[in-house]
Every structure is written in C-alpha cells, then in structure tokens.
Amino acid sequence: MEQRDSGTAPPELGVGMVGYAFMGAAHSQGWRTVSRVFDLPMRPVLAAIAGRDPRAVRSAAGRLGWAAVETDWRDLVARDDVQLVDICTPGDLHAEIAIAALEAGKHVLCEKPLANTVAEAEAMAAAAERAGARGQAAMVGFNYRRVPAVAHARRLIAEGRLGTLRHLRFTYLQDWLVDPLAPLTWRLQRRHAGSGALGDLGAHIVDLAQHLAGEPLTGVSALTETFVRERPLLPVLAAPGSSGASGSPGSSGSPDSLGSSASSGSSGSSGGPPGTVEHGPVTVDDAVLFHGRLASGALASFEATRMASGRKNALRFEINGERGSLAFDLERLNELSFHDHTEPVTSSGFRRILVTEAEHPYLRAWWPPGHALGYEHTFTHQAHDLIAAIARGQRPDPSFADGLQVQRVLAAVEHSAQNNAVHTPVPPPAGPPHRTGGA
Amino acid sequence: MEQRDSGTAPPELGVGMVGYAFMGAAHSQGWRTVSRVFDLPMRPVLAAIAGRDPRAVRSAAGRLGWAAVETDWRDLVARDDVQLVDICTPGDLHAEIAIAALEAGKHVLCEKPLANTVAEAEAMAAAAERAGARGQAAMVGFNYRRVPAVAHARRLIAEGRLGTLRHLRFTYLQDWLVDPLAPLTWRLQRRHAGSGALGDLGAHIVDLAQHLAGEPLTGVSALTETFVRERPLLPVLAAPGSSGASGSPGSSGSPDSLGSSASSGSSGSSGGPPGTVEHGPVTVDDAVLFHGRLASGALASFEATRMASGRKNALRFEINGERGSLAFDLERLNELSFHDHTEPVTSSGFRRILVTEAEHPYLRAWWPPGHALGYEHTFTHQAHDLIAAIARGQRPDPSFADGLQVQRVLAAVEHSAQNNAVHTPVPPPAGPPHRTGGA
Amino acid sequence: MEQRDSGTAPPELGVGMVGYAFMGAAHSQGWRTVSRVFDLPMRPVLAAIAGRDPRAVRSAAGRLGWAAVETDWRDLVARDDVQLVDICTPGDLHAEIAIAALEAGKHVLCEKPLANTVAEAEAMAAAAERAGARGQAAMVGFNYRRVPAVAHARRLIAEGRLGTLRHLRFTYLQDWLVDPLAPLTWRLQRRHAGSGALGDLGAHIVDLAQHLAGEPLTGVSALTETFVRERPLLPVLAAPGSSGASGSPGSSGSPDSLGSSASSGSSGSSGGPPGTVEHGPVTVDDAVLFHGRLASGALASFEATRMASGRKNALRFEINGERGSLAFDLERLNELSFHDHTEPVTSSGFRRILVTEAEHPYLRAWWPPGHALGYEHTFTHQAHDLIAAIARGQRPDPSFADGLQVQRVLAAVEHSAQNNAVHTPVPPPAGPPHRTGGA
Amino acid sequence: MEQRDSGTAPPELGVGMVGYAFMGAAHSQGWRTVSRVFDLPMRPVLAAIAGRDPRAVRSAAGRLGWAAVETDWRDLVARDDVQLVDICTPGDLHAEIAIAALEAGKHVLCEKPLANTVAEAEAMAAAAERAGARGQAAMVGFNYRRVPAVAHARRLIAEGRLGTLRHLRFTYLQDWLVDPLAPLTWRLQRRHAGSGALGDLGAHIVDLAQHLAGEPLTGVSALTETFVRERPLLPVLAAPGSSGASGSPGSSGSPDSLGSSASSGSSGSSGGPPGTVEHGPVTVDDAVLFHGRLASGALASFEATRMASGRKNALRFEINGERGSLAFDLERLNELSFHDHTEPVTSSGFRRILVTEAEHPYLRAWWPPGHALGYEHTFTHQAHDLIAAIARGQRPDPSFADGLQVQRVLAAVEHSAQNNAVHTPVPPPAGPPHRTGGA
Known part of the structure; x- marks a missing residue:
C-alpha cells in the first residue's frame, strides 16, 4: 500500500465565497472540480463561505464543501486563509464587498452584472486598477464566455x-x-x-x-x-431585515431555489387578511x-x-x-x-x-x-482561467x-x-x- | 371512347398579367394550377400577358402558358377577355397600373409592397374602395399568408x-x-x-x-x-431606356433571373475602359x-x-x-x-x-x-382565395x-x-x- | 395586340394514363407542369385517361386536365394520340397493361413496385428489352430519385x-x-x-x-x-366486383383518398347485423x-x-x-x-x-x-427525365x-x-x- | 468564525476503484460530486485506487482525488476502508475481480459489459446472488439509464x-x-x-x-x-507484459486517452525495420x-x-x-x-x-x-442510485x-x-x- 504522492502539489489558493444560492452552488462546483480535471499552477481550496443566517450558511458549507463559515462578509474578507473573494450576492452588495476585498489585498471574482449603477462600476473598476498595479486580479463572472x-x-x-x-x-x-x-x-x-x-x-x-x-x-x-x-410577496421579503443574509437574500424564486420547490412563498402572512396573499410592485x-x-x-x-x-x-x-x-x-x-x-x-x-x-x-x-x-x-473553466x-x-x-x-x-x-x-x-x-x- | 364532360364547368375568369420575371412565373404557376386542385366557383383563364419587349414577352407567354401578349399594359387593361389584372412589375408602376385597371372595372391583384410611397398607396386604396363599391376586388400579394x-x-x-x-x-x-x-x-x-x-x-x-x-x-x-x-452596372441598366419594359425591368439579378445564370452582367461595356466594369450607386x-x-x-x-x-x-x-x-x-x-x-x-x-x-x-x-x-x-392558394x-x-x-x-x-x-x-x-x-x- | 408565337414549339408526346387516384393526380401535375418550367425536346399532351367507372373517370379528367376518357385501358392503349402509357394502377394490373402497351409500340411509365411477383417483373423486363430494341422507353416510377x-x-x-x-x-x-x-x-x-x-x-x-x-x-x-x-371492410371491397375499375381500385384509404375524408367506409352494410362493421383479413x-x-x-x-x-x-x-x-x-x-x-x-x-x-x-x-x-x-422531374x-x-x-x-x-x-x-x-x-x- | 457543523453527517462508504483510464476518471467525478449535490444516506469516500504501474497510479490518485493507492487489485479488495469496489478495467478482468470482491464482502459496481463471455457473466451473477443474500449490492454500470x-x-x-x-x-x-x-x-x-x-x-x-x-x-x-x-500496434501492446497494469491496460486509444493526443502510438519500434510501423490483427x-x-x-x-x-x-x-x-x-x-x-x-x-x-x-x-x-x-446519478x-x-x-x-x-x-x-x-x-x- 502506498500513500498518494503529493510532493509535486502546486501552491494553494484560498477561496472565500459570499453567497450560497444558485450562483454559490455553481461556483462551488467549479472550485471543487477544476484541479481534478486541469493541471493548474495553483490549487484552489474552499476555505470559507459567508452568509448572514448561521444555520443556513453552516448547512450550505457542509453540502457544498467549504471548510469554514462566516456570518459577516467582512470577517471573510479579513481571513488569512482567503486569498480570493468570490462574490455571489445580489448586485447591491457587489461594489462594497469587491472594493473592500481589493483594498484588503485579495483577488476578486464578482458575479455579473458588475454593479447596479455605472457609478458603482466606475468605483469598482478604479479599485481593480489600483489593485492590479499591486498584482491582484479582478474578474467579472461572464461565465458564458467559457x-x-x-x-x-x-x-x-x-x-x-x-x-x-x-x-x-x-x-x-x-x-x-x-x-x-x-x-x-x-x-x-x-x-x-x-x-x-x-x-x-x-x-x-x-x-x-x-x-x-x-x-x-x-x-x-x-x-x-x-x-x-405586481407579484405576490415572499414571506422573507414581506418582512425585510428579518432574513436576507449578507450574502443571499435570494433564497427562493425560480433560478435561485436550487430545486427546493417548497419555498415558493405562498403564505405572505405578513400583512393582508387571512387567505389573501399580499402583493408588491415589480420595479x-x-x-x-x-x-x-x-x-x-x-x-x-x-x-x-x-x-x-x-x-x-x-x-x-x-x-x-x-x-x-x-x-x-x-x-x-x-x-x-x-x-x-x-x-x-x-x-x-x-x-x-x-x-x-x-x-x-x-x-x-x-x-x-x-x-x-x-x-x-x-464555472470550472472560469476558475481555470482566473487561476491561470x-x-x-x-x-x-x-x-x-x-x-x-x-x-x-x-x-x-x-x-x-x-x-x-x-x-x-x-x-x-x-x-x-x-x-x-x-x- | 367518351369525351370529357364539361357541362358543369364553372364560369371563366380572364386573367391578364403585367410582368413576367420571377413573380410573373410564380403567379403563372398559381393561375395554371389552382383549378386543377381546388373546386372553384370560377375558372381562371390565362388570357394575356404584357411586356414592353415583343420578343421577350412572346417567349414568356409560350413558356408560361398565356394565350396572348401585349406590349403596352394599357392594351392589356383594355382587353375584353381580361377581368382581372395581375401586377407583377417593380413598385414604381404599381399605382398607375392598378388605378387604371380598377377604373376600367377590373379586379386587381398587385404584388407587394403595394407601392413605393404612402401617397401612391393612399391613391390606390382610395381607388380600391371606390371599385369595391362596384363589386371589384383588389388584393395585395402578401403570399406568405398562404x-x-x-x-x-x-x-x-x-x-x-x-x-x-x-x-x-x-x-x-x-x-x-x-x-x-x-x-x-x-x-x-x-x-x-x-x-x-x-x-x-x-x-x-x-x-x-x-x-x-x-x-x-x-x-x-x-x-x-x-x-x-456601389455595385457593377448591368448592361441594360448602364443604358437605361433601351429596355426596362413596361412590365419587366428586372430581367436579371439573383431573385429575378429564374435560373439564367448567364446574365450576371459581367460585361458593363457601356462606359469605362475595356476590362473595367462601370459601377453605379446603390440607393x-x-x-x-x-x-x-x-x-x-x-x-x-x-x-x-x-x-x-x-x-x-x-x-x-x-x-x-x-x-x-x-x-x-x-x-x-x-x-x-x-x-x-x-x-x-x-x-x-x-x-x-x-x-x-x-x-x-x-x-x-x-x-x-x-x-x-x-x-x-x-400563389395557387392566393389565386384560390382571391377567386373565392x-x-x-x-x-x-x-x-x-x-x-x-x-x-x-x-x-x-x-x-x-x-x-x-x-x-x-x-x-x-x-x-x-x-x-x-x-x- | 399580338398572338402568341408558337412557331418554335417542340413536337408533341401524347400521354395516356391508367388510374386517377393519388398517383394519378400526382402524375397529372407532373405532365401538366413540365413543359412550363423546363425547355423540352418534346411537349407532353394529356391525351386520355382510363378508368372503369365512366362517371368517376370523366370527373377526374375534367379536374386533372385530360382531354379524353376511356373506360377500358385496352382502348387507351389503342389510341393513336397516345404515344406513352402511364400506369398508375395497383400492382396486380401492372404487368398486363405494361406488356400490352409495349407490344403496341408505346413508351411506358409504370408506377412502383414494378410488379407483384418476380415472374411478372421478368416478363415486363423482357418486354421492355424487346421494345427498347425498337426505340421504345420503359421506366419504373421510383420518383424519389428525382x-x-x-x-x-x-x-x-x-x-x-x-x-x-x-x-x-x-x-x-x-x-x-x-x-x-x-x-x-x-x-x-x-x-x-x-x-x-x-x-x-x-x-x-x-x-x-x-x-x-x-x-x-x-x-x-x-x-x-x-x-x-383484421380491419373494417370498405363498402366497395365488401362487395367486390361492383367496382374496382381497371384504373382505380384504390378509391379510398388514406394515401389514396386525396383529401376526400367522406369515403372512410364506415358503413360495411354488406354483411353483418346492423350497427356492426364487417372485418376482413389483412393479407x-x-x-x-x-x-x-x-x-x-x-x-x-x-x-x-x-x-x-x-x-x-x-x-x-x-x-x-x-x-x-x-x-x-x-x-x-x-x-x-x-x-x-x-x-x-x-x-x-x-x-x-x-x-x-x-x-x-x-x-x-x-x-x-x-x-x-x-x-x-x-413527378415533374420524372416526366422531364423520361422525355429527355x-x-x-x-x-x-x-x-x-x-x-x-x-x-x-x-x-x-x-x-x-x-x-x-x-x-x-x-x-x-x-x-x-x-x-x-x-x- | 464558525467551523462547519458536521454533526449530522451521514455514515461513510469507502470506495476502492480498479482502473483509472477514461472510465476511472468519469467514475471518480461521480463519487466526488454525488454528496455535494444530493442528500444521501451514506457519504462516499474515495478511499483507494489500484493500478499496476506505481508511478501512473500515484499520479492518477493525486489528480482524481483518491486517498491511497494499491498496485495489486487484491490488496485493494482486502482493505478495511473499502466497502465498495468499483471495477473500471477491461472486460477480461471483470469476473475475477468482481467475484473476489463479492466473496470478500464488498459491494461491487462493475463497468459494462458485465463480462467477456456468458460463462463469466453466469459466475458473476451467481456470486452476486449469494452476496445479495448477505446484503451486498452488485450493480453493472449501464450508466446511460441515468x-x-x-x-x-x-x-x-x-x-x-x-x-x-x-x-x-x-x-x-x-x-x-x-x-x-x-x-x-x-x-x-x-x-x-x-x-x-x-x-x-x-x-x-x-x-x-x-x-x-x-x-x-x-x-x-x-x-x-x-x-x-489490421492496425498499427501501440508500443505498449507490441510488448505485452511490460505494462498494461491490472487496472488500466487501455492507456491510449481514442476514448481512453483523456485528451492526451501525444500517445497515439506512432512509433511501433518494437519489431519491424526502422521507419515502418508493425501492425497486428484486429480480432x-x-x-x-x-x-x-x-x-x-x-x-x-x-x-x-x-x-x-x-x-x-x-x-x-x-x-x-x-x-x-x-x-x-x-x-x-x-x-x-x-x-x-x-x-x-x-x-x-x-x-x-x-x-x-x-x-x-x-x-x-x-x-x-x-x-x-x-x-x-x-456517473453521479449512478453513484446516487447505488448508494440509495x-x-x-x-x-x-x-x-x-x-x-x-x-x-x-x-x-x-x-x-x-x-x-x-x-x-x-x-x-x-x-x-x-x-x-x-x-x-
């Protein structure tokens, strides 16, 4: 019996991810798989994942294969074992997290679209340019190029x-x-x-x-x-602030539900009379x-x-x-x-x-x-290209x-x-x- | 041996066509075929075809099955054996022919687009409305509905x-x-x-x-x-006036050439020095x-x-x-x-x-x-619907x-x-x- | 006004067709159209059509464009204005008609399959070879080659x-x-x-x-x-002999019904008790x-x-x-x-x-x-190739x-x-x- | 910072795989991924992989994610941390390995076809039936059902x-x-x-x-x-015994080459004169x-x-x-x-x-x-169904x-x-x- 020879293993790249809904699961699959398929100069390690709800993020970490969890993305950005921050949140958090991560010396992968406004995107691009001068990478996740x-x-x-x-x-x-x-x-x-x-x-x-x-x-x-x-409110959205999590407000809705059909928000209890579903405006x-x-x-x-x-x-x-x-x-x-x-x-x-x-x-x-x-x-190819x-x-x-x-x-x-x-x-x-x- | 029983034959509808290029050939196929396939209340007869070039129009009539030829569309409109005028010319002749035919008491089928300008189309629609009150039909040939x-x-x-x-x-x-x-x-x-x-x-x-x-x-x-x-001139177009014909200026060019690949206008002799092809503006x-x-x-x-x-x-x-x-x-x-x-x-x-x-x-x-x-x-279906x-x-x-x-x-x-x-x-x-x- | 110039018209080829169901209609379309589209050395003329039922064959002739009708295919083969016999009957009549026509000096086009047995096909091929030596053509209608x-x-x-x-x-x-x-x-x-x-x-x-x-x-x-x-009998088949016709036994059944959905033989009156449909064996x-x-x-x-x-x-x-x-x-x-x-x-x-x-x-x-x-x-292409x-x-x-x-x-x-x-x-x-x- | 909660982790299922060419890589991807995507009653662990060539199997283990290596499949079957043996070898080894594994109390997944002969397959089915009575599973890898x-x-x-x-x-x-x-x-x-x-x-x-x-x-x-x-010999096949390995004789050839186009065996040095390639019979x-x-x-x-x-x-x-x-x-x-x-x-x-x-x-x-x-x-679905x-x-x-x-x-x-x-x-x-x- 012989143990695996890991003498030639490439250096590790610690990845920290914010968000764990649809995009989080897809990115995780990419990070887990890329070094099993491609010869890489660095081997990504799924170091930590952040989400506001402790129970949900812990469950996601176990399922998706992340070693540690954080309930505040700022703590994830601050971790020594994280060299790359992967942002899978809704767009309103992209700018804040990305700029903080770049300023903390991390590489960044940010889901698309880059931001919710041109002003945010300009600030992010400026931060990326400054970070680039320091050797940091900042990529936006237009995965279909891959x-x-x-x-x-x-x-x-x-x-x-x-x-x-x-x-x-x-x-x-x-x-x-x-x-x-x-x-x-x-x-x-x-x-x-x-x-x-x-x-x-x-x-x-x-x-x-x-x-x-x-x-x-x-x-x-x-x-x-x-x-x-107008569309029916989700319970979680009818009572904003009660949940949402730093990383994953989108825990339901078709493309974010990851097959959990149960959560289709039929209650809407927070508001109208029993038996009716409160609606909110589509904006x-x-x-x-x-x-x-x-x-x-x-x-x-x-x-x-x-x-x-x-x-x-x-x-x-x-x-x-x-x-x-x-x-x-x-x-x-x-x-x-x-x-x-x-x-x-x-x-x-x-x-x-x-x-x-x-x-x-x-x-x-x-x-x-x-x-x-x-x-x-x-996502595996995206991880490959970013690491390269x-x-x-x-x-x-x-x-x-x-x-x-x-x-x-x-x-x-x-x-x-x-x-x-x-x-x-x-x-x-x-x-x-x-x-x-x-x- | 028995002769064909034609006792129950429906009344005839004399058709006169102007133009005999791509659209003319297609319409002819429709007129020839429709009564062989559908039970019709009137049987179209390919009475006459008009084109300015006597030789060309005679040849087309023979090939496409038209009984007589005219070299001036006005003569075709005037024929007693023509009850329906089918206009297959370029757009610049649509209004003049259609209005004349309607005023002469004929039904009209006009190729699309109806006209080259809104003003022409308005005059045609007005003429059609007047004619409609007299029981005449005026249809525009949007054949793809069929x-x-x-x-x-x-x-x-x-x-x-x-x-x-x-x-x-x-x-x-x-x-x-x-x-x-x-x-x-x-x-x-x-x-x-x-x-x-x-x-x-x-x-x-x-x-x-x-x-x-x-x-x-x-x-x-x-x-x-x-x-x-800019594109190479066709010989016929390099010397306008020499041809064009009331009915069929478009005697060449891909969709009007009906398979005669020879005429792709490679000469262009009417103008520039030998070996060059004169060009004209695409408008x-x-x-x-x-x-x-x-x-x-x-x-x-x-x-x-x-x-x-x-x-x-x-x-x-x-x-x-x-x-x-x-x-x-x-x-x-x-x-x-x-x-x-x-x-x-x-x-x-x-x-x-x-x-x-x-x-x-x-x-x-x-x-x-x-x-x-x-x-x-x-075109067979178009003929069917118009006759109906x-x-x-x-x-x-x-x-x-x-x-x-x-x-x-x-x-x-x-x-x-x-x-x-x-x-x-x-x-x-x-x-x-x-x-x-x-x- | 000028009459059509027909001075250069090619010689005529008189066609006589036996049968007028699905294949008869398709072949007729080919014969009618081929000279309108292709330049041909001979121009086919739809001379006569044969079928046993006088009324039905007369109706078919009128619709499909045949000049004369016969109720016995032997009379069609004997006509002077028929140089080519086109056989569109069920297979059991192919050999008899084709051999008779070839021996009468006619060209023959025979629907596929050539015959119902190898023996019939051998006799037909032998007749075709003899006729070929006399300059007659014999083609089998594998139209999908076209x-x-x-x-x-x-x-x-x-x-x-x-x-x-x-x-x-x-x-x-x-x-x-x-x-x-x-x-x-x-x-x-x-x-x-x-x-x-x-x-x-x-x-x-x-x-x-x-x-x-x-x-x-x-x-x-x-x-x-x-x-x-077993399948339901058609009325005509439940009482064989009453119809069938030399030319058109196939007057019903999906691919032979030409859209006449009425004849789907639901009666079956010839036999069983009222309300039931007699069945016969599929062989x-x-x-x-x-x-x-x-x-x-x-x-x-x-x-x-x-x-x-x-x-x-x-x-x-x-x-x-x-x-x-x-x-x-x-x-x-x-x-x-x-x-x-x-x-x-x-x-x-x-x-x-x-x-x-x-x-x-x-x-x-x-x-x-x-x-x-x-x-x-x-079928138009088949007519073209046979005439050529x-x-x-x-x-x-x-x-x-x-x-x-x-x-x-x-x-x-x-x-x-x-x-x-x-x-x-x-x-x-x-x-x-x-x-x-x-x- | 919180560590991942693994209190509810399901029991592990140690997998040992024989062979690491095309099928080995595909199976590995299935074993690695299945518990990240599905909720499973048992979590597969990539315990050990077997192949005859020590260097090659070590490299494969590192790339594909197997914890240990063996150079004799018998040693793999004997391991205590292996409860399931996954057979990805050519067919001539299926029966021997599968029967040995079943007799050693292991579950077995065997690539298709089950064997090279009916006799082998009968012996394997008999062994599987005996093992089934002891609660062991034996599945054949017809993965396209999945x-x-x-x-x-x-x-x-x-x-x-x-x-x-x-x-x-x-x-x-x-x-x-x-x-x-x-x-x-x-x-x-x-x-x-x-x-x-x-x-x-x-x-x-x-x-x-x-x-x-x-x-x-x-x-x-x-x-x-x-x-x-006849086809060109591969070097490895020209000198049988020198390689091949218990687990992976098929280290080249289109569907087994995993993208390594270099190994297309163009040398064939073991035999014929320089410049020629020795051929062998396709059997x-x-x-x-x-x-x-x-x-x-x-x-x-x-x-x-x-x-x-x-x-x-x-x-x-x-x-x-x-x-x-x-x-x-x-x-x-x-x-x-x-x-x-x-x-x-x-x-x-x-x-x-x-x-x-x-x-x-x-x-x-x-x-x-x-x-x-x-x-x-x-392969992920196959792993899911087998574990279930x-x-x-x-x-x-x-x-x-x-x-x-x-x-x-x-x-x-x-x-x-x-x-x-x-x-x-x-x-x-x-x-x-x-x-x-x-x-």
Missing part, C-alpha cells in the same frame, strides 16, 4: 473565418415570469437587482457580442416593458429590446426576456460576416453552427460542429469526442473595466427606453484596446 | 391557444447581396423599388406580424444600413432593424437583410404568449413549432407540427400527410387598405432611421377593424 | 466525396395504419398490392440504396410483421426490417412501416463512407446533410445544404435559392430491369422472413453494369 | 403514454475507427475486450431497449463486420447490425459501429407505440422528443422536451430549467442478472452472425420479473 462552443466561436472570428461582420443578433429568452403568480424575489426589485431581464440576461449578451466581435457597441435604441406590475423590467451599431458599423440587435413561454435558457446568437456565419443556442451548448461562405454553393450550408474535440477550447481535459459538457462546466491569470500575473479577462463597459451599455439602454427609444451613445472604452487574450 | 403553416398559426392564435401575446420577433434573412460584385438590378434602385430589404422583405414580415396578431403596430424605432454603396438599404409595440402592448422586433451569409430565404418568426408560443421558418415551410404552455412542464416543449394534414388550411386538396408543399403553392372572394363578392384579404397600412409602417421605419432611431408613431388603420376573415 | 437533394446525394457519392462506403441505413416510416380502424383498402390485400409496407415503402428505399451506392444488394435477412390482422405486412451487404461489402439496413406513430412520410437515410457521410429526410426534402470527413476536426460537422441553388439538380428551372420545392415536383431519354433514344433510368432487380430483393426479403430470417441471396443483376447515367 | 431524458422516457413508457409498443430502433454510432491508422488498443483485441462495437456500444443499446420496454429480446438475426483487419467487430422481437412482439433493430464518419457519440433511439412515440440522441442528451398520438392531428407532432425541470428525474438537485447537464452526470440501494438494502438496478441477460443477447448476436444471420433465440431471463424499480 462555454467551449462560444470560445471556439471567438477563435473562428479572430482567425477571420467570418470576414467583416455585418450582423449580430442576440436573444436571451427565459419563461419563469410568464406565470403572474411567480413571487416577487430580489431579482424583481430594483434596489437589489438594479434592473430585471436587462441586467440578469441582457448583460450576458452585451458582453458576448462585444467579446466575440472584439469591438464595442457605440450606442443603442431601446424598449423595455414590465408586463406584470424592474420583464423584457428589453435594443439595437445599435458596433464600432466597425455592423448592426446588432438584442432581446432579453423572462416572458418567452417555452424558452428555458435560450441564449442564442447569430453572427453574419462577409465570409461566413455562426449560430449558437445555449440550450444546445455543445454545438456551434458554422457556415463557410467561401465554399462552393452546392455543398455549403450551416454545419453543426459538436464542440467536444480535444482540439476545441477546454476540451482536452475532459471526455472523448461527443461526450457532452453541461452548464456548470463554465493570477499565476501569470496578468489581468484576467473579462476585467472590471470590461464589466464597467457593459454597465455603460445597460445604462444607455435604460436612458433610451425612457426617452422615446432615441439613439443613445455609449462612451467608448478608455485605455488599452478592448480586445485582449482569451481562451 | 403558407399552410402560417395560416394554421393564425388559426391557433385566433383560437386563443397563445393567450395574451407578449413577444413577436420576425426576421427575413437572405444573402444574395453579400457578394460585392452582385450587380445593380432594379431592386437596388430607389426610383424603381422604393426601398431595399425594407420593402422587399420587411413588408412581408410587417404584414405577417400584424396579420397573425390581428392588430397593428403603433410605432417603430429603426436602423437602416447600406453596406455596399436603397441592404438591411433594416426596427422594434416597436403592437396595439395590445406586445413587443415586436423586425430585421430584414440581404447580407446574412448562409441564409437563403429565412423568413422566421417566433411569437410568445401567456398560454403558448409559435415558431416558423420559411426554409422549412411545411412545419410549425408550437409550445403549449398550459401542459404539465414534464412533458411540454416545442412540437414540430408537420402542416400537411387534410384538416390543415388548404391541405385537403393536396397530398396525403407528410407529402411536402413548396414555395409556389402560396370575387365569387362571394367579399373584400379580399389582404386588401389595398391593408397594403396601405404596411406602407405606413415602412414610411415610419424610414423616418425613424433618418432621425436617430427615435420612436415614430404609425397612424392607426382607419375604418373597419383590421381583423377580417382568413384562411 | 428529389433534388437525393439526386445531389448521388452526385456527391459518384464524385467520391464519401470514399468507400461502410454503412447505409434506410427507413421509411409512416403511421396511417396505427389506428386499428383504418379500413381494409386494396393496399392491405395481397392479391392487389403484392405486399404491404414492403412493396409500397420498402421498394423505394431498396431502389434508392442501390441507386445511390451504384451497386446491388447481395442478400438479406428479414423480419416482417402484421400487427393488426400483407404492416412492417418489415432487413439487413444485408452491398456488393462492395458495405452494411445496409432497411425498415419500412406504416405503424410508426408520428412519422408521416419519413423516408430517411444515412450513408457513411471513409471520407464523408450523407443524411436525408423526405419530410425535409429540400435539405441534404453532408459531413466532410476530410476537414479539420475543429470545424467539421454535418452541414445542412439547402438544395435550392441553380447549380443543384433540376433547380435551374425553378425559383431563387431558398424557395422550397414540394413532393409533386418529383425518349428524345435521345436512350434507356430511361430506372429501367424495367432496375425494377426487376428491386423485385428480386423484395422476394428475397419475403423468403428470409418466412425462413427464420436466414440470409437469402439476391441474384446479381444481369447484363450491363447496374450503374447508368442519372440526373 | 441520463435524465432516458429515465424520463422510461417513466413515460411505464405510465402507458406510448401504449402497446410496435417498434424500437436503436443505433450507437461513433467514428473513431474510420481512420485506418487508429492504433490497435485493447478495445480491438478479443482477449481483452471480448468483442468490439458489439460489447462496447451494442451492450448499452441492448440494455436500454430492454430497460425502456420493460421486457426482454427473444432472439436476434445479426451481421458483423471488421472493415479494417473484434468494427460494426454490428441485428434485429429481433421483444417478448410482446414489438420489432426491434440495433446497430453499433465505430465507423460512422461524423457521428461522435450518437446513441439514438426511437420507440413507436400505439399511443405515442419517443426519440432520443445522446449527442443532445438534455432533450427528449415525444409525440402524443392521442392529440388532435392538427396540433400534434414530436415535441422537444428539455429534460431540465425540477420534476424530471435527478433534476431537483441540479440547476434551474434550461441549464444543461453533461455526460459525466450519469445499498442504504435501503435493495437489489440495485441494473443487477448482475440484468448484465447476464445482456451478455446472452451479445452471445446470440455473435452466434447468428457466424451462422448466416439465422434467427438465434435468447433464453428468457430467469427468476423474478425483469422489470424492477427505477429512477
């Missing part, structure tokens, strides 16, 4: 396989708010979430469009709509549409909604260039459609590339061809500056939607060219 | 299977202008075509969206683009994007382009309602995708209805289930008033695109409620 | 794009017999139809496999099954499976059934070779899937070729790219010899199914190499 | 949504042997693998067909083929086709091949019943196609169920709707008896293929009814 098919799409575009881009059309369609009885979670309240479908879904597709094209949007013309203006958008131009002149359109019945997670894009086109659907995330317009017309057509070959991004570490990856792998950037001392991608750029687009969208859809410019990103490395 | 899957989609919506509509997204993507050497046909010149992708493709999807939803668009915010500003849009709201508040987005490499005829739509969703792609025109949101979530999903059952619109007359129809069948309306003395659907409404949307799109994408209202349709009968 | 996507598949294989073939898998799935109350039409009776799914559907896929591969099957191992052993197979090897050693599998609920007309194949693969589904007949195995693995995958380009088989005569063709176009062969004095393809070869495969399938699925050889085709010209 | 869409398919069939089954067609298509230079790994040698595509791929689809239908195959008629009879099938009947009379067809260019992991099935149909493709493993034949024909069609709802099998523990799972999740069976003291499903039944089908296939494809019966499974519980 879908192998998406990373492969970027490669094909960067290699010129599409030529000059003409059209980009992006939609992100979900349907969990079609039911007017879906409860009023934190995601439907402006003070917590900043915006609705715009920040939750739209932020992803704005980032992807700019990332894939390698150039920014120059302006937008937008419509937003809130179809269902964010259910849906948003906008179009605009990229710096090169390509036309781009975007739609994000949670009211598209039958569409569960339909982040779809199609990009048309002079030499070819690409199409993608997150509901079939192992596939990329590619049309090579330079082929003879008799044998050309959109081909379905199964992005599962060893030569595809991230795939050498996984399974043989044709063996599908899933949603959670994006930290080890090399490079700015991770997407940076907080990239997150700020997306935030400016979101703000322009809201401005346009409030002003008769008039074209609203987006300030060009400052500093170094937008396009950096990538998978 | 795709069985589209007609079935309308039925499902009208029956309430989608509930309150939330989202409509329509694209019409083609790629025949991706090649910068594609020649400058009439479709690329404002004076002939009125607009580019907007009128050619956008008119179809505006009509379909309003038709399917049963309500009008209230306004739009739009972008247009002309990516390739219409290559692509257009717009979004807006329907009267009920549903959000709608539209994109029409001829620059989407790999997409040949991708008229696609998806409509999401509270109770269900529909999706369609003209490249798979025998299929309709339907999601029933009232089903249990464990067994619901978009189903692919093969719209080839006897119970589906138009299908009882055709083949057994699963035997596909094609593009040209829309004439025989019943009803206003055909879509009427010139419907065509005028679409024209107003197109005008609003152009206005918005020229004014910073600002939301531009569309006047509500006048008179009787928009929604009328249908397939 | 789907442009199928013809293009053959081109790609003939060009070597697939390399050595390894696998062919063909299915033809329908579902119109799932309902145990579907009536006992002629297609379910061995004396009329010869076999069930085997001859009706299996014959098509056997022909296609051999045609596409360019080589014959060497033997088969087979299973057959009749799941529903053919509902479904058949077989596998075998092509001459080159490639493995092939086949399945034909009318009991595959939800599949309406799913003639599907996939062919895998060392250098590439093809896949096709008749329910999406404008598409061909092609995988080029010589491409780099990172960008390879099955591409969806929209077979609607002018450069694709038959397409130059039709519409612009992306404008779909339908089922009936196969007649004009050139060449043997048409597929010949009666090809039809005989398919018949031998069907017989081997039945032999194997009756003998414990034991491998049953198929005699190699005699004479000239199987592979001849093609689209 | 794809949520497949488990959902079984539910729908068990609920009667398909009615009486008529047709099952299963294919499992891969293409990693299309290249004739793909090396001669253990999977291509009968003494190690037992058979080729038959045991590797065919075993899966035989198991799934019987599992889904809930009834056994009664016999088969089969063809097999080895298209490429298993490249492809196999067979058809037969289930006990109820439904027809079933099967094809397994590694020569289907462009198909990477295409385990596909379609099942047709009187009341509905199902279709599945492992390359799109989050989807299940379902046709409900009891719906009105105008709105019926195959629907694409995205099997990602909390109400679907296994899904409550994972992500929100529309967030895809991957291939490796099947152990904790409840129930026979796991599929049992070794089920594995034996599959082995008998494989043997019948080989017998038929060697005997002119003659129908070869499969003995009915003994003892309790085949159908037991399930997901």
